[in-house]
Amino acid sequence: MKCRVAAFILSVGLVSFYQAQTITGKISDAQANIKAYAEVILKKDKIIRSSITDENGNFRIDAPEKGIYELDVLVDGNIVYKQELNIYGNINKNIIVKKETEYNIQEVKLTARKKIVERKVDRMVFNVENSIASQGMSTLDALRNTPLVRVQNDNISIVGKNGVSIMINDKIVNLSGTELTNYIQSLRSDNISKIEVITTPPAKYEAQGNSGIINIILKKNPDLGWSGSLSTSYVRRSEDGFSNNVNLNYQSSKINSSLKLRQYDNKKRSSEVNSIEAINSLFSDDKRLDMNNGIGINFSSEMQLTDKSKIVFVYDFADVNQNMDIRNVSDYKTFSTRDSLLSTYAEHRQNAQTHMVNLYYDYKIDSLGKKLSLNANYFSNNPENEINFTTDNLTSISSKSFRSYNYTKYNVWSAQGDLVLPFKFTTFETGMKFSMFDNKSNLKYYRVNEFPVIMPDGTNLFNYNEENYAVYISAEKILSDRWTAKGGLRYEYSIIDGESPLAGTNQKYNYGQFFPTAYLAYKQNTNNMFTLSYSRRINRPFFRALNPNRWYTNPYTFAKGNPLLRPSYNNNFELGYSFKSKLNLSMYYQNVTNSFSQLVTYTEGIKTIDYANMYNENNVGIDASYYDTFFKIWEVSLAANAYYTKSKNIIPQIVGQKSFNFYYSINNTISLSSKKNVQLFMNYSQMLPGTFGNFKSDGYSMLNIGGKISLMDKKMQINIFFEDVFKKAISQGQSVYSDFIMKNKNYYDLRSFNISLNYSFGNSKVKGANKNINFDERNRAK
Secondary structure, eight states: OHHHHHHHHHHHTTSOOOOOEEEEEEEEETTOOBOTTOEEEEEETTEEEEEEOOTTSEEEEEESSOEEEEEEEEETTEEEEEEEEEESSOEEOOEEEOOGGGSOHHHHHHHTOOOSEEEOSSOEEEOGGGOGGGSSSBHHHHHHTSTTEEEETTEEEETTOSEEEEEETTEEOOOOHHHHHHHHHHSBGGGEEEEEEESSOOTTSOOBSSEEEEEEEEOOOOOOEEEEEEEEEEEESSSEEEEEEEEEEEEOSSEEEEEEEEEEEEEEEEEEEEEEESSEEEEEEEEEEEEEEEEEEEEEEEEEOSSSEEEEEEEEEEEEEEEEEEEEEEEEEETTEEEEEEEEEEEEEEEEEEEEEEEEEEEEOSTTSOEEEEEEEEEEEOOEEEEEEEEEETTTTEEEEEEEEEEEEEEEEEEEEEEEEEOSSOEEEEEEEEEEEEEEEEEEEEEESSSEEEOGGGOEEEEEEEEEEEEEEEEEEEOSSSEEEEEEEEEEEEEEEEEETTTTEEEEEEEEEEEEEEEEEEEOSSSEEEEEEEEEEEEOOOHHHHOOOOEEEETTEEEOOOTTOOOEEEEEEEEEEEETTTEEEEEEEEEEEEEEEEEEEEETTEEEEEEEEEEEEEEEEEEEEEEEEETTTEEEEEEEEEEEEEEEESSTTBOOOEEEEEEEEEEEEEEOSTTOOEEEEEEEEEEOSEEETTEEEOOEEEEEEEEEEEETTTTEEEEEEEESTTOOOOEEEEEEBSSOEEEEEEEOOOOEEEEEEEEEEEOTTOOOOOOOOSOGGGGGOO
16 A cells, blocks of 8 residues: 555656746837847746847747746847746736946846845755855855854754755765765865755655755856865864865866865864762763874766766765773762772774765756656765773772774665656656665673683674665645745655564564645745745664664763664744845744653663653744845844743653753854955854753853955965854753753863865866765764
């Protein structure tokens, strides 16, 4: 039955008939003089249609799909008429143009300039190329200036969302963590046209995660030849850090290729202090040195096979070392009387080599907008993790040494097909996707005396296999010159098989779910726009949250996954308003069921960190953002998120919390010269105390200041900034359990001094191939 439903959804998008919208009319001036042989241009995103008037001034031009178009009329190379048309059917329009001397090119450049922020039916668009605050920097820094986007400790998120997927030119970037940060850091903001913030992703995209999508659109490249850039950066935290990037791009009439090399070596000191307050109490203090270094290479090549088809190949390799030296002191007490005082020194050493291969094929079926896209992806990661630790009992004057080896193999395959079908009455999109995870983990845990002795409690095998099948359909229709509607339905079916041979357990199950999306937009006039959206999503556990293997930090503390963990689901409603594309408001409601997180238990001196489906949650709030430029030199971005959250526990071990939460940020950029090549900025953000799940946060704040200068006709940029100047970005709060309170105070060495230099050479208009295949399953392989 489920297969029939999926097939029906797909078949709806394949059966249809197409007819273009036709615009006809006559062109003359105010004195009724016919404009023969004038050029008429119709533009919408990537769609460009043109026509020439006949000797009587008549013209005919076809719009391949409904939507908002720009209509331009040129006489002798000068634009003499410009209008925005909302085309939802055939139009007959007679045009009266101005005299050429009354509508010169310079005036057109002013009126044609895009707004910095625009609101569309399903996303907010930040036009980076029009923002003085976002030029001459890395893409990561440009994201700091993007409305609704939050960047802290190089972690990227959307306000009000638990996670985010990064896309470049509508394709998911298949990296995560440190590698994602370094890849985005290697891209320059000067190559970006706009950044789209999609808070409610359409049916075309994965339903995975309570997250939004950030889509980075690169500038189009009309020129041929070579280009490149060299960049280097230095960061001083408690320790020094460096990163270097080399980009080479080449474009000919048929081939567009890019080679990106990256290298980094960063160190920082982190502090994690937590305590369990109960009859049996525990105080733990971690002082940690993080040492991360790696190299990576990314090669992509796009080949134009014919006028209608192209193929893209992408290969990415990374060799990453993630090491930690940890000194821990743990104080165990009963009724305030010390039972034992433990001191542990641990060395964590992990090396991982990842390979990713993507193949993409794009075929334009006709000139009216029909398009077929196919892609296939493969990802592998084989991290080797070794932990050596020695625990000294300072109370009984004894010592124990342990060693663990964890060999993990991740393999992920996926394939996807998408079809765009514009029709007279609507525009359909439909497609299907298959993905498969094959992950294996082999953990061995030893007590080290004169010779290693294997410990059965910490030794295990875990094999995990997951298959996902998805099919979707969506449609967008312009109902009138003011109303636009869009809707979609996605069906996903999953088959799970998790086995622990040594433990004798095997979890097999399957499930299928529908994920609808709906949007409605009302454009009252050029200054006021209202939007309404709904989506249902799923959050599947990542591999480590399912893996029952134990990771010990001392003989009495370990973390493990839960193979019985199940997905959570959320329903999202948003009501948005935009005024002059400067002020954007969004009221939202979110319902989350079966949410999972880490669960801490403390029994008889043993601390266990596990995962469990813990609570249901309801959130209602409002997002607000304002973006404007004053005196042509001062760019201001204001953002705020106020919401009420209430969590209800579904297991007895925790106590759900409720509170009002508030976050705000203020970004300022001032240009000190008319050429805008010297700029200063000051950014401040604060999260007030609040709650989520069973956690009460004490809040945090952050002040960043800096400047940038462009030299050599903007081929060289120097950026200097200080992050977390007053060292206030401290994660502090308490988790409320039914039997105890666990307090924490963590700081991850965010206060830093940063300086970076970038030099561009060659044909600066060459942007290189930046296709990244829709492969976000890779992010769950951790």
